Amino acid sequence: MLTAAALLCFGLLMVQSAGMYVGATDIQTTADVTTSWTNYLSKFLTSSTALHAALAILAMLFASRINVRQFFTSRGLTNPLPYLILIAFALVILTQVPGIGREVNASKRWLAIGTFTFQPSEIVKWVMILAIAYWCARKRGIMHRFLPGLFPPIILIAIACGLIVIEDLGTAALIGLVSFCLLYAGGARIYQLILLAVPALAAVYYFITSSSYRMDRITAFLDPWADPQGTGFHPIQSMTAIAEGGLFGKGLGNGVRKLGYLPEDTTDFIYAIICEELGIFGAIAIIVLFTVLLFTGLGIIRETRDTFGRLVALGFILTITIQALINVAVVTVVIPTKGIALPLVSKGGTGWILTAFAIGLVASLDNAHHLEASPIDSPLESPQLSTA
Known part of the structure; x- marks a missing residue:
């Protein structure tokens, strides 16, 4: 849950950074700079993105107190x-x-x-x-x-x-x-x-x-430079953002590709903005957080005693990690472009809330009270278990 919260905070910060735009300013003095940052912070805290992140955290905390095994024990119309x-x-x-x-x-x-x-x-x-x-x-x-x-x-x-x-x-x-x-x-x-x-x-x-547009994505993946201003524009801009980030990045908020060059910069291609602004260390930090989430989830799966709980946790963890893997592969042009968001990082209220809720359900499986109340698999449909 702490790892998921860290990813959400990372996502909240980077969505706001990727969503910045160039506009006229009247900043001339230090006081004007202070006022500008105060206004930006106020908008940041009251934005819909911040609200979605807060709701996601609440959803995760709420789900962590739910006994997901009730889905298994319910029968008939009560299921x-x-x-x-x-x-x-x-x-x-x-x-x-x-x-x-x-x-x-x-x-x-x-x-x-x-x-x-x-x-x-x-x-x-x-x-x-x-x-x-x-x-x-x-x-x-x-x-x-x-x-x-x-x-x-x-x-x-x-x-x-x-x-x-x-x-x-x-x-x-x-x-x-x-x-x-x-x-x-x-x-x-x-x-x-x-x-x-x-x-x-x-x-x-x-x-x-x-589908013509899906075939265009395949051809753009094979040779983006064949049509750099058309079908190849998206992968080229993504690779450019990653390359310009280098080791240490341009600094938070200082990315250029988000200023009208890279489409879907706050959603499907936010990982490219992270690479540009935070460099390879920011990119690795995201990978490390998802890796921690994966192995923590696998640890919960190993300790869960009932089949239903193990399969639910496995499905949730696989969904999050495979989706993250696909997104990173798309952004780095390892596979053709596809509209798959980076879980808990790419902008998306529904995605954030439901993903956080799913992580909360996995965490609930590790709750001692729920473990004590875990159901026994049906002996009529289960294979004989070794006494060892």
């Missing part, structure tokens, strides 16, 4: 998971309804409620982990059998990814990858998942090749 799944899917469908869904950058991924906007795909991403963990824990003795064990969650994954993939291929691929990891950890055979991965990869290939 909230089916309702959460239906609501999440319905919200994704609403993004395509004219007048309800909001289009940003030629993509309909957002819903707007007054001035508040959010991406329903973010909700689906976390709900799917709970759903698959629940099924695998219930059927852990027969997950290797296709029809009674593996088939139902595969259908659910196909529906979730199918609803999202048209507008957000990156998030759909992330959900699919994490879901397959959970199925394997839950008892599915590796050969079964390899066979199922073939049509999944074929679908990804189809959605890439059938």
Whole structure:
């Protein structure tokens, strides 16, 4: 939780820095400088970004006191998971309804409620982990059998990814990858998942090749200098920002690429701004924080006694770390450009709050009171455990 809070503070600071703009000033004296910094600090503390960071911290603290195993012990109509799944899917469908869904950058991924906007795909991403963990824990003795064990969650994954993939291929691929990891950890055979991965990869290939802008990203990745002012502009500016940062960076707030050169500087490409302003040490600091988060989460997974809790924690930790890895790879042009945010760092109110909430749930698994109340896996569906 301290690591997540550190990432949030890092993100809050860098979003404000990346969001700075060039404007007319009347600074002429030391007093004017003091007044300018006072006004900036006031705007910083009262900004929507600061509010989102505060809500994320509160969400994480609240989630750390929730017994996530209640999702597993609930039965029938009292189980909230089916309702959460239906609501999440319905919200994704609403993004395509004219007048309800909001289009940003030629993509309909957002819903707007007054001035508040959010991406329903973010909700689906976390709900799917709970759903698959629940099924695998219930059927852990027969997950290797296709029809009674593996088939139902595969259908659910196909529906979730199918609803999202048209507008957000990156998030759909992330959900699919994490879901397959959970199925394997839950008892599915590796050969079964390899066979199922073939049509999944074929679908990804189809959605890439059938979209002109996705193909443009592939060609820009292969040779950004072929069209430096067009499709290659984004990766070139990202690499330039990283190169200009050097070892020590230009200093906080002194970056140049954010001043109209690098698109999405506060969101998907904020890591490039970090590299430019804070240099390689700032870049390494982000990697270290995510590494600490990963290994701390793995430690909690090892100490968690029940299958459902282990799978939930594994799904949450994998989602955060894989998403961070993809974002860094995109920014450093190791893979083609894709709209994947850096968790807890890239600007995004919904993303910050839900990610922090998920980390709080992982932390709750380490709570001694919850461990004492952990349920016993169903003996009818669980394999015999060694007395050793």
